Each structure stands twice: as structure tokens, then as C-alpha cells.
Amino acid sequence: MSVVPLQAKSIDPILSVRDLKMHFPVKEGIFMRTGKFNKAVDGINFDIMPGETLGLVGESGCGKSTLGRCIARLYQPTAGEISFEGTDIATLGRKDMMPFRRDIQMIFQDPMESLNSRHTVGQILEEPFQVHNIGDKAYRKKRVVELLDLVGLPARSVTRYPFEFSGGQRQRIGIARSIALNPKLIICDEPVSALDVSIQSQILNLLIDLQKEFKLSYLFIAHDLAVVKHISDRIAIMYLGKIVESGEGESIYRTARHPYTQSLISAIPVPDPHHVAHRQILVGDVPSPINPPSGCTFHTRCPKVMDVCKEKVPVLNGDEQPVSCHLYEQPN
Amino acid sequence: MSDVILSVNNLITEFSTDEGRVRAVDDVSFSIKEGETLGIVGESGCGKSVTALSIMRLLPQPIGQIMGGEILLEGQNLVDLPLEQMRKIRGARIGMVFQEPMTALNPVHTIGRQLTEVILLHKKISKDKALREGIEMLDKVGIPAPDIRMTEYPHQLSGGMRQRVVIAMALACQPKLLIADEPTTALDVTIQAQILELIKDLQKQMGMSVVLITHDLGVIAETSSSVVVMYAGKVAERGSVYDVFDRPSHPYTKGLLESIPRLDTPPKSKLTIIPGMVPGLLDMPKGCRFENRCPYRKDSCLVAPPAIEAIAKEHDVACYEWQELKRNTVAGGDSANFKLSAVA
Ligand SMILES: Nc1ncnc2c1ncn2[C@@H]1O[C@H](COP(=O)(O)OP(=O)(O)OP(=O)(O)O)[C@@H](O)[C@H]1O
Ligand SMILES: Nc1ncnc2c1ncn2[C@@H]1O[C@H](COP(=O)(O)OP(=O)(O)O)[C@@H](O)[C@H]1O
Ligand code: SF4
Numbered sequence: 291m292s293v294v295p296l297q298a299k300s301i302d303p304i305l306s307v308r309d310l311k312m313h314f315p316v317k318e319g320i321f322m323r324t325g326k327f328n329k330a331v332d333g334i335n336f337d338i339m340p341g342e343t344l345g346l347v348g349e350s351g352c353g354k355s356t357l358g359r360c361i362a363r364l365y366q367p368t369a370g371e372i373s374f375e376g377t378d379i380a381t382l383g384r385k386d387m388m389p390f391r392r393d394i395q396m397i398f399q400d401p402m403e404s405l406n407s408r409h410t411v412g413q414i415l416e417e418p419f420q421v422h423n424i425g426d427k428a429y430r431k432k433r434v435v436e437l438l439d440l441v442g443l444p445a446r447s448v449t450r451y452p453f454e455f456s457g458g459q460r461q462r463i464g465i466a467r468s469i470a471l472n473p474k475l476i477i478c479d480e481p482v483s484a485l486d487v488s489i490q491s492q493i494l495n496l497l498i499d500l501q502k503e504f505k506l507s508y509l510f511i512a513h514d515l516a517v518v519k520h521i522s523d524r525i526a527i528m529y530l531g532k533i534v535e536s537g538e539g540e541s542i543y544r545t546a547r548h549p550y551t552q553s554l555i556s557a558i559p560v561p562d563p564h565h566v567a568h569r570q571i572l573v574g575d576v577p578s579p580i581n582p583p584s585g586c587t588f589h590t591r592c593p594k595v596m597d598v599c600k601e602k603v604p605v606l607n608g609d610e611q612p613v614s615c616h617l618y619e620q621p622n
Numbered sequence: 623m624s625d626v627i628l629s630v631n632n633l634i635t636e637f638s639t640d641e642g643r644v645r646a647v648d649d650v651s652f653s654i655k656e657g658e659t660l661g662i663v664g665e666s667g668c669g670k671s672v673t674a675l676s677i678m679r680l681l682p683q684p685i686g687q688i689m690g691g692e693i694l695l696e697g698q699n700l701v702d703l704p705l706e707q708m709r710k711i712r713g714a715r716i717g718m719v720f721q722e723p724m725t726a727l728n729p730v731h732t733i734g735r736q737l738t739e740v741i742l743l744h745k746k747i748s749k750d751k752a753l754r755e756g757i758e759m760l761d762k763v764g765i766p767a768p769d770i771r772m773t774e775y776p777h778q779l780s781g782g783m784r785q786r787v788v789i790a791m792a793l794a795c796q797p798k799l800l801i802a803d804e805p806t807t808a809l810d811v812t813i814q815a816q817i818l819e820l821i822k823d824l825q826k827q828m829g830m831s832v833v834l835i836t837h838d839l840g841v842i843a844e845t846s847s848s849v850v851v852m853y854a855g856k857v858a859e860r861g862s863v864y865d866v867f868d869r870p871s872h873p874y875t876k877g878l879l880e881s882i883p884r885l886d887t888p889p890k891s892k893l894t895i896i897p898g899m900v901p902g903l904l905d906m907p908k909g910c911r912f913e914n915r916c917p918y919r920k921d922s923c924l925v926a927p928p929a930i931e932a933i934a935k936e937h938d939v940a941c942y943e944w945q946e947l948k949r950n951t952v953a954g955g956d957s958a959n960f961k962l963s964a965v966a
């Protein structure tokens with residue numbers, strides 16, 4: 291079984307995910323059970339090294355958020371291993387999970403959803419310290435001001451409420467809360483997707499600065515490949531619950547191997563009127579993850595589909611830039 | 623020279639809100655030629671949708687009002703047209719596609735019913751003929767098994783399919799002009815590529831003009847021949863895509879183009895930023911509206927808003943300091959670069 295390559299083999303990964311699955315039972319009809327499953331995450335393997343960013347891209351519904359939520363243990367995965375600094379946290383109960391919640395944090399697309407609208411920014415940022423019983427009142431107050439400063443918000447923000455802030459500022463509050471307890475890994479689920487271009491670059495710069503300062507590792511989820519490539523060391527491309535290709539950002543972009551990755555890259559509009567697009571337009575929509583196509587699940591849209599693709603499931607193969615596609619299978 | 627199909631001159635649109643009157647669109651002008659695609663770009667809240675709704679005369683009533691200017695469709699001013707006549711123009715001469723296809727679709731009626739209704743509203747033909755035209759239109763926008771789709775409801779379709787249906791409805795009566803307000807913003811890039819290609823094809827076939835509103839500079843570069851850059855309700859810069867992308871001459875346009883991560887920028891490099899954020903409509907500065915974020919600002923910028931002026935043929939900019947910016951860009955110096963500005 292091939293996994294995403296390690297960057298430096300001498301250091302241990304901070305996170306190792308092995309054969310991770312999240313199958314949601316599908317509720318339908320009067321008995322609310324059909325015996326079918328939505329295989330949102332269906333056998334995923336990867337590692338993240340300390341201080342590294344792994345970018346995760348793919349179309350809507352391919353399972354990116356579900357994967358992120360499993361790792362943050364907002365979901366209990368159906369199967370597989372999530373090894374954080376050597377401990378498998380995939381099946382840990384509430385109490386055993388507590389110390390890991392400090393180390394693994396999450397940032398969301400819409401910070402409003404995750405920020406309690408009735409609490410002031412001060413209360414929101416103090417909460418993690420209360421939950422984990424850290425420091426006294428004075429210490430917490432001091433830390434809150436430090437955190438605001440780190441994310442570029444004025445200290446007077448403490449008495450204000452989330453709705454009084456713009457989208458970009460609210461994302462700064464969300465980021466401040468996520469770094470409050472000095473985490474090691476942050477799962478960023480589309481943190482800039484809802485922001486205007488001029489604000490997006492502010493937040494990306496902030497995330498890059500914080501990573502350097504605190505040696506953070508990121509799992510960075512987004513659908514904008516240009517954004518993902520900018521912030522990531524390595525990129526994994528997901529399609530219908532599986533990683534179909536991964537590798538260093540630059541090589542994914544320059545020498546994409548999987549037909550899906552190639553189409554995805556060619557679909558990105560380039561902000562240069564001189565650029566001539568060589569587009570491989572994919573036909574149709576992403577199939578339902580409840581009844582995925584047989585064999586290679588991409589075969590219904592693949593411009594290079596072969597007979598074997600409809601029957602045989604390809605496996606992720608290769609060292610530097612593993613790809614799961616029959617075009618690259620070694621004859622043996 | 624090709625004919626101008628739509629020209630918007632000095633459009634002013636206001637809303638009355640609880641906190642007072644706000645001017646969402648302030649002295650906006652642009653024109654679009656036959657068969658051309660014009661892009662309108664700007665960040666959220668800068669007045670793109672209000673401009674589109676003003677042209678369609680679909681502003682929320684009674685709070686939204688056009689307070690000045692004219693909107694000439696093939697020479698006919700739409701601003702003071704009786705609503706009765708405007709209703710006939712919508713769909714027949716101007717089609718519109720919105721960001722969220724569900725706003726244009728009725729969830730309780732079949733696709734077929736909605737599509738034939740639109741056709742029958744503008745054409746004196748039999749129901750049967752309308753039905754056939756509807757099926758043809760669905761086929762044209764690339765919907766497989768169109769006769770079956772006609773009997774289905776909007777919720778049975780994917781987001782991309784729904785947007786195709788809305789496009790079919792907007793184009794059913796072969797309008798001369800299509801206004802597409804962020805038609806692909808809610809869609810995946812792969813589906814976006816399909817929809818943009820579709821609009822391009824239909825435009826060629828039908829010879830129509832397209833106003834494409836988006837916040838995505840990539841989409842503009844790819845689809846449009848000319849572009850209007852809006853900022854806080856005003857036009858900041860206007861010109862051909864080549865002029866605006868190759869020689870951005872408003873500090874905002876320049877900042878925008880520099881701040882987007884591109885596939886070929888080095889990973890984790892510092893992105894250029896535009897510091898701060900857009901002022902609210904209720905506390906617009908007296909002078910230039912970009913003043914609080916602009917590295918080129920001089921004291922004189924704070925007195926009155928700069929008027930839009932021609933700096934080259936069909937390239938217009940609203941900035942007192944465009945010559946300074948040009949000198950700066952040509953010299954390759956970064957004395958007033960965005961990178962040096964403080965983060966707000
Ligand atoms: N709590 C849940 N219960 C049941 N099904 C779910 C749940 N969460 C997600 N799913 C399903 O799992 C699949 C993957 O969803 P997910 O939200 O992970 O996609 P995504 O890649 O994050 O998409 P997007 O780009 O739209 O955010 C979808 O089919 C979704 O409907
Ligand atoms: N119905 C409304 N009532 C009051 N203000 C509105 C209304 N619709 C839009 N506005 C305001 O007008 C400005 C321009 O909005 P809009 O045209 O929707 O921006 P965008 O460029 O994102 O399409 C914004 O400040 C917005 O808040
Ligand atoms: S396995 Fe076949 S269908 Fe799948 S991506 Fe490769 S060529 Fe295409």
C-alpha cells in the first residue's frame with residue numbers, strides 16, 4: 291500500500307492516517323433505513339510532517355470536510371487509524387480525547403457558524419482556557435490581548451460582538467481562538483473561500499506567518515487550487531472519498547498525472563488575458579457517493595477511460611507522486 | 623465600428639434603510655457593443671448586483687430607487703419606462719441569470735411548466751409549440767434527456783444542471799443582451815468551465831452581448847473583451863482586458879492583480895496585500911473612496927472624489943495619481959508598493 295510520501299524520512303510524522311473510512315448510513319423511506327451507505331471518506335492514507343502544510347482539493351461533496359472532521363474527531367470514523375504523534379486517536383472516547391483537543395484545532399469557512407454570537411470576542415477567546423482549565427483570570431486576559439495582536443486585531447475588540455466585524459476580521463477571530471492553546475495541527479476547512487480577494491491575501495499571509503512562528507502543521511482544505519498551491523508543501527487531490535493523486539505542489543501543477551487532476555488544473559481560469567486555455571472540459575457531474583461507479587469511480591467522466599477502468603479498482607501507486615489510475619499501473 | 627447595444631450613463635441608485643439613505647451605485651457609466659462580453663468585477667458589496675438589478679428594473683420596492691442617469695437599450699431609455707413595458711423587455715430583449723439558480727426557479731413547478739411559461743409570455747405560439755421549443759432549448763444548453771427533465775422539479779437537478787435550466791429560460795426568446803450575475807460563483811471549477819463554455823457557444827450562435835458580473839479576475843480575463851472595475855459603488859477603472867490587466871492604472875486594480883495567488887507564484891511567499899477594508903456605505907469618505915487603503919494617497923485625495931478620465935483610447939481611470947502610479951510601474955520601483963503598507 292502506498293501512502294503520501296514523507297518529506298524528510300528521518301523525522302516522524304505528526305499525523306498518520308491509514309485506511310480511514312467514514313460511511314454515513316443513508317436514511318430514506320418510512321423506515322429511515324435502506325442499508326445503503328454514503329462512503330464520504332473511503333480508505334484514505336496520508337502523513338503530515340511537523341511544520342508542514344498538506345493541501346486537500348476536490349469538487350464539492352468529495353469528502354474533504356468529512357475527512358477534516360474525522361481527524362479533529364468531530365466524527366467517529368467508521369474504520370481506520372488516525373495516529374497523532376504515535377497515538378491512535380480514531381476510537382478514543384471523550385475523556386481520553388481531551389488532551390488531543392488542545393493539539394488539534396479547526397478553522398471553518400464561515401467563522402460566524404463557529405463563533406457564539408452572544409459572546410463578546412473576549413469571552414470567545416477565553417473559552418478554550420476555561421474548558422482546559424488553564425491559567426487564572428489575569429493570565430487569560432493577558433493571553434487574549436496577545437492573541438488579538440497576533441492576528442492583527444486591536445485590543446479594544448474584546449468587548450465587541452462577532453456581528454460587529456467584517457468577514458475577514460471574523461476569520462481573524464476564528465484563527466485567534468484556534469491558536470489559543472498552542473496547538474500542533476490546525477485543520478483549515480476553506481478558511482478563505484468566503485472572503486474577497488483583497489482580504490483573502492491578508493488571511494493567507496497571516497496563516498503562513500503563524501505557521502512559521504509556531505511550527506504549526508496544517509491540513510488546508512479548499513477548492514481553489516491556486517490558493518492551495520500557494521500555501522501547501524504537498525497537495526492531495528480527492529475524488530469521491532479517495533485520494534487519486536498526491537505530491538509536491540509544484541509537480542502536481544506542472545506534471546499532473548491523473549486525468550482528473552489534469553482536468554481540474556485546466557479548468558482554473560487564469561487571470562491573464564494572454565493566456566490560452568487548453569481546457570479538458572469534464573462532462574457531467576460528480577456521481578453520487580451512495581452509488582459510486584464501478585472500477586475507477588472517475589471512469590464516467592474520464593477522457594482517457596479504458597475497458598479495464600470499468601471493472602478494476604485502481605490503487606494509489608508510486609513514491610514521489612503517487613497516482614491511482616490504470617494508465618500508470620506497472621505490468622507485472 | 624460595431625453598434626452599442628447598452629449604455630449606462632451616470633447611473634445613481636439609492637436605498638432607503640433604517641439608518642438613512644445609502645447610495646449603492648454612484649455615477650456608474652459603461653457601454654457594451656453588439657456581440658461583446660463586458661466583465662464587471664469588484665469585491666462583495668461594491669454595487670455589481672445593484673447595477674444589474676437597476677438595468678433590469680428589478681430593484682427591491684419601494685426601498686431601491688434609481689435617482690439619476692440613464693440606461694439606454696438600443697437607444698431606448700429604460701429608466702422611466704412604465705413597468706408594464708419593462709416586463710416585456712425582460713426575457714425578450716434582456717435575459718438574466720443569477721448566482722443562485724433557485725432564485726430564478728419555482729420549486730413547486732416542473733421545469734417544463736416554467737420554461738413554457740417564459741416562452742408563452744413573449745411569443746404568440748401554441749402550448750405544444752412552446753413545449754417543443756422548451757425541449758430544444760434544454761438540449762441546446764446540454765441537458766441530457768431533455769424531454770424527461772421537462773417533467774422534473776428543480777430540486778431533482780444538480781447545481782450545474784439548474785444553472786443550465788436558468789440559462790435556457792433566460793435565452794429562450796433569443797434576447798440581444800444577457801446579464802449574468804456571478805453565474806458560476808456557487809459552482810465547482812469543473813462545472814464553471816462547462817457553464818462558461820456554454821455561454822460562449824450560445825453567444826456565438828445567437829450573436830448576443832453579455833454582461834458578466836464576477837469577483838473572479840480569472841473569469842474576466844478568460845471571457846471578456848472589456849472590463850469595468852468597481853469599488854465602493856463607483857467605477858475605478860474601465861478599459862479593454864488587455865489595458866486593464868497589462869497596464870492597471872488605478873491603485874485598487876493594481877493591488878487586486880498583485881494580491882491573487884497564482885499557480886506560478888512560489889509557495890508560501892508573501893502575497894501583496896491591500897490593507898484594511900472597504901468603508902461602509904454610511905461612512906464613505908468625502909474624497910476618494912479608496913483613500914483609507916491606498917499607498918499612493920496624497921492629502922488632495924481627501925477633498926473630493928476623483929472624476930473618471932480617459933488616460934488612453936477607451937481606457938478610463940478615476941484616480942488623481944494615475945500618472946504617479948504609471949511612473950512608478952514603468953520605473954519598476956516600489957516606493958509606493960502595497961507591500962510596504964501597514965496591515966490594518
Ligand atoms: N453528517 C453527515 N451525515 C450524512 N452524510 C454526510 C454528513 N456530512 C457529509 N455527508 C455527505 O458526505 C459527502 C462528503 O461531504 P463533505 O462535506 O465532506 O464534502 P466536501 O468535499 O467538504 O464538499 P464541499 O466542497 O461542498 O465543502 C457528501 O455526499 C455529504 O452529503
Ligand atoms: N435591498 C437592499 N437594501 C439596502 N441596501 C442594499 C440592498 N441591496 C444591496 N444593498 C447595498 O448596496 C451595496 C451594493 O450591493 P450589491 O450590488 O449587492 O453588491 P455586489 O457588488 O456584491 O453585487 C451594498 O452595500 C449593499 O449592502
Ligand atoms: S483508471 Fe481509467 S478511468 Fe480512472 S482515471 Fe485512469 S484512465 Fe481514467
Ligand code: SF4
Pocket residue numbers: 872873874910911912913916917918919920923928940941942943944
Ligand atoms: S485618488 Fe488618491 S487615494 Fe484615490 S486611488 Fe488615487 S491616489 Fe489613491
Ligand SMILES: [Mg+2]
Pocket residue numbers: 354355356479
Ligand atoms: Mg466542505
Ligand SMILES: [Mg+2]
Pocket residue numbers: 670671672803804
Ligand atoms: Mg452580488
